[in-house]
Amino acid sequence: MLILTCPNCGLTADETELSPGGEAHLKRFGPGSEDIDFEGYLFHRANPKGVHFERWRHAYGCGKWFLAARDTATLEVYGTYPAQTTEPPAEIIARITARHPDWSPT
Amino acid sequence: MRRYSAFAIVREAARHHLGWERAWASPSPKARYDAVIVGAGGHGLATAYYLGKNHGITNLAVIEKGWLGGGNTGRNTTIIRSNYLQDPSAAIYEKSRSLYETMSQDLNYNVMFSPRGVMMLAQTEHEVRGYRRTAHANALQGVATEFIAPERVRELCPIINIDGPRYPVLGALWQPRGGTARHDAVAWGYARACSAMGMDIIQQCEVTGVQSTNGKVTGVRTTKGDIATGKLGIVVAGHSGVLAEMAGFRLPVESVALQALVSEPIKPCMDVVVMANTVHGYMSQSDKGEMVIGGGADGYNNYTQRGSFHHIEETVRALIETFPMISRLKMLRQWGGIVDMTGDRSPILSKTPLEGCFINCGWGTGGFKAIPGSGWGFAELMAKGHSPLTAAFGLERFREGRFVDESVAAGVAH
Numbered sequence: 001m002l003i004l005t006c007p008n009c010g011l012t013a014d015e016t017e018l019s020p021g022g023e024a025h026l027k028r029f030g031p032g033s034e035d036i037d038f039e040g041y042l043f044h045r046a047n048p049k050g051v052h053f054e055r056w057r058h059a060y061g062c063g064k065w066f067l068a069a070r071d072t073a074t075l076e077v078y079g080t081y082p083a084q085t086t087e088p089p090a091e092i093i094a095r096i097t098a099r100h101p102d103w104s105p106t
Numbered sequence: 107m108r109r110y111s112a113f114a115i116v117r118e119a120a121r122h123h124l125g126w127e128r129a130w131a132s133p134s135p136k137a138r139y140d141a142v143i144v145g146a147g148g149h150g151l152a153t154a155y156y157l158g159k160n161h162g163i164t165n166l167a168v169i170e171k172g173w174l175g176g177g178n179t180g181r182n183t184t185i186i187r188s189n190y191l192q193d194p195s196a197a198i199y200e201k202s203r204s205l206y207e208t209m210s211q212d213l214n215y216n217v218m219f220s221p222r223g224v225m226m227l228a229q230t231e232h233e234v235r236g237y238r239r240t241a242h243a244n245a246l247q248g249v250a251t252e253f254i255a256p257e258r259v260r261e262l263c264p265i266i267n268i269d270g271p272r273y274p275v276l277g278a279l280w281q282p283r284g285g286t287a288r289h290d291a292v293a294w295g296y297a298r299a300c301s302a303m304g305m306d307i308i309q310q311c312e313v314t315g316v317q318s319t320n321g322k323v324t325g326v327r328t329t330k331g332d333i334a335t336g337k338l339g340i341v342v343a344g345h346s347g348v349l350a351e352m353a354g355f356r357l358p359v360e361s362v363a364l365q366a367l368v369s370e371p372i373k374p375c376m377d378v379v380v381m382a383n384t385v386h387g388y389m390s391q392s393d394k395g396e397m398v399i400g401g402g403a404d405g406y407n408n409y410t411q412r413g414s415f416h417h418i419e420e421t422v423r424a425l426i427e428t429f430p431m432i433s434r435l436k437m438l439r440q441w442g443g444i445v446d447m448t449g450d451r452s453p454i455l456s457k458t459p460l461e462g463c464f465i466n467c468g469w470g471t472g473g474f475k476a477i478p479g480s481g482w483g484f485a486e487l488m489a490k491g492h493s494p495l496t497a498a499f500g501l502e503r504f505r506e507g508r509f510v511d512e513s514v515a516a517g518v519a520h
Contacts, residue, residue, distance in 0.1 A: 001414060002406070016416050020405040022360070039505040043358035043449050047347035049409045072361070072407045 002075065007082050009062035021055030023047075024067045025087060049073050051096055051103055053088055056080075069096060107302035109214050129294060130174075130301035135308050135330050139167045141337040141488065142326060144313050144349060146170035147179040148289075149466055149473065150341035151296035151307075152481020153488070155213075158303040160482070161489035166305045167335075168297075169328060171312040171345075175293030178343050181411075181443035182474040183366050183388065183400040185379050187224040187284035189251045191240050192510050194498035195452060196247040201495060202479025206287060209478060215295030217287050218393070222377055224284030225254075225262060227428070228277045229384040237279040251281045263378050270427050273385055286379060286390055292477055316353040316463070323353070323462040338463045339488055344409065344444025346467035355459045357467065358504050359446045363413035364403040364471050367422075367440040369432065371395030385424030386417075389432075397432060399425065403445060403471055413442040445471050450509035455484050455496035464488050465501070 002015040023045050029037040046052070052072045057065050067085065069078035069092045076099070079092045088105070096103055108114065108127050118125050141157060143150045146168045157163040170176075186206055188199035205212075206219045228234040237253055244251040256268045259278050268275040297307055308330065315327035316338065325334035340349045344361045371394050381388035386402035401421030404413050418440060426433045448454060448468040453476070455466050466484045469476060483495030498510050 001416070015406075015414060023407075035505050039358075040356070043504045044356040045347075045358065045360050047357070047360050047407060048351075049345070049348050049361075052407050054406065070406075072409045075408070075410055075412075 002077075004056060004068055004077060004080050006058040006061060006064070007066050007080050008058065008064040011058070011061055013058060013061055017058065017060040019057045019059040021057055021065065024053040024055045051078070051100065055083070107298065110216075129298040130307055132309060133306045135167060135169075135306065135311065135328070135333050137332075138334040139306070140165040140335065141339065142166070142333060142335040143168045143339040143341055144326065145177075145341040145343070146174045146293070146297065146307055146309065147177050147341065147343065148175065148293050148296070148477035149343075149469070149480050149484070150339070151175075151293055151300060152477050153339055153341060153466065153484045154300045154305055154481075155296045155303075156481045156485035157489060158300065158305060160485060163489060164303045164305055167333065168300065168305065168307045169311050169313060169326070169333070170307070170309045173309050174297055174307065175290055178443040178445065178473060179289055179293045179477075181366065181441055182289060183390070183398050184286040184289045184474055185224060185284070185381070185388065185390065186219070186287060186475040187281050187379075188249050188475070189224070189226070189240060189244055189279055189281045189284070190512060191243050192452075192512060193247060194510050195512055196244065196249050198479045198483055198495050198499075199476055200247070200249050200479075201482060202476045203284065205478035205482065209287075209292070209295065213295035213299045215291060215298055217291040217295055219285065219287040221283050221285040222379065223262065223280065223282045224379040224381065225259065226279040226381045226383060227259070227275050228279070229273045229275060229382060231276070233384060234276050237277070240279055249281075250283055251279055254278050254280045263376060263380055265375055265429055265431050266380065267428060267430050273382070273424065273427055275428075284379065289474060296481075313349065313352070316349070316460070318354075318460055321459075321461055323460050336462050337488060339466065339484065340463065341466045341484070343467060343469065343473065344446050346446050346465065350458075350465065353458065353460050353463055357454070357465070357501075359448055359454070359468055360407055361409060361444050361446055362404045362406065363408040363411065363442040364400075364445045365413035365417055365440060365442045366398065366400045367418060367437050368392070368399065369397040369435040369437050372397070372435065375431070382424065382428055385421075385428070387421040387425040387428075389425060389429065396438065397435060403447070409444055411442045411444055445469075445473075447471075449504065449513075450511045451513040452510035453480070453499055454501055455480065455487060455499045456501040457487075457491075458501065
């Protein structure tokens, strides 16, 4: 069972209480953008085997969105952080690089 | 290759079974092939087989990281059906189903295809309307299905509780020529036939890089050395994103875990396949007597071949209401596979931005049924550059907004 701590309400919730929301930190391309950018925003995903930043919603709790850093190859959770950020916070990056020295955010 | 036959069994019985040959050879890779397929699952091996049989390309290697048929080919619930809503889907899945009918004779390998019939239960008014629509669409597509009443459901599958309080059965979409097959035998049969055509099947050989010059593929780097080729087919299901990254492009695909489980073996009690999409469960009985049960996929990215327990719980809870007699069964085994999901729940059989490199992925939760049709179409695409079966499944459909949208029609359970 996947267990994440919601940074909004501070509760530790297991996955039956949460809804997954896909890859985080996507750059939005809206109306008027190039087709290729719009396609990338809507459909193309990094889908890494390893470190993955993703969106979750504490659906059956406080109802708010947050972000999580998780490893798709080991299911290890590196931490959660508020959704109001454009990139992962330094302490989460530090935790990931301590585990995987050759990993770099792309 | 020595043919399997009744005569062969008698011959070998008379000489202590010393004359059986290995079904396929395990050679070391050559330096160069006309074509290389990455992934020796059902789809990869079927592609290799039809490249040889239909297009004469036999200087070919199939490279596999693990062992033959050890990925999703060995992890599915073996259901074969073609009752899809959209025309391009119906075409490729029906081609596939029809190839399954003659596969044992074609490959000289018993794949135990059992056209026992597939029934998709309608348990809400919405589903009744949806399946009536699919039945009409199938009639136009030449796929034999019909919408049947609850009484007929009970006749075909007496163990169903058709008037349960939560999930009453209001009818079903019935495809009498759907069924199941022995999943391992499909991979083994294709492998044996490929090996007999002189193709190299190289197991325990991981691809670590894709080589190219001037936007054209020139070969692959593997743990058993570099292999040069001008034609590369990537057929690796859940790991498609990893291979695409090596080849330098991104895919509209996410990998998630899908689980299945089997019960202890019991006496024959169910001779059809039943799918209940409202409650995310499907069940059939194997020849060994085990009830084979599949459920819903996880919602988050995962490469571990393990899923969340609560999905199993939900599936079993719902199936017990529909099949009360299974409530005392013990479950023997549970496992997960990594499925590659696309946004419209339809596969990708396509050229890629890298010239000479083709990709076959995105079969999501329902790839087993498509193995021969996918191999047939993808082989044609690789050999000729286009195929009527795969034309609608190109990567460009996402940019152009031409989805083959099966996510509403069939995406819940395969």
